[in-house]
Amino acid sequence: MKGETLPLPMPMPPKPQPSGSRLPAHPLPKPADLMGRKFCRPKEDATDAQLQANLDWACTNQGVDCGPVQAGGPCFGPNTVRSHAAFVMNSYYQIKGKNDFNCDFLGSGVIDFADPSYGTCRYLS
Structure with missing residues (x-):
């Protein structure tokens, strides 16, 4: 009838799949896979002064090869202390043995599992 609106049908919830009947489309990584690639990066609350001190000390x-964060290097941009420190801190962590304590940097570093590489800037892992 003209002018009447009909209620919209409620969507049906998906039917649960029987347990063990199918593998997930994207299997979750195994813990050993995650533990194989660790990176060191600055903590979110690390100050520019702390990060500059880390750069000065490591370089x-x-x-540590700090050439990649120098002008013209593949990791120069963005030209920020945080970006440069992230690359250098990770390089130090990787070449010194990948021990968690190699990423401490007086409390300004943290271990991460996400690869921070971008563009032509490749982080050691």
């Missing part, structure tokens, strides 16, 4: 006499 001065710790054997």
Whole structure:
């Protein structure tokens, strides 16, 4: 009838799948897979002063190749202390043995499992 609105049908909930009948479309990674690739990055609350000190220390006499974060290097952009420190802190962590304590940086570093590589900037893992 003209002018009347009919109620919309309620969607049916999906039918539950029997347990064990199908594998998930994207299997979850095994813990061992996750543990194989760890990265060091600055903590969210780390200050620019802390991060600059980390850069100065690691690039001065710790054997870290800081060329990639220099002007013209693949990890120069974005040109921020946080971005440069992330690359250098991770490089130090990786070359010094990947021990959690190698990412402490006086409390300003944290271990992460996400690969922070971007564009042509490739982080060691």
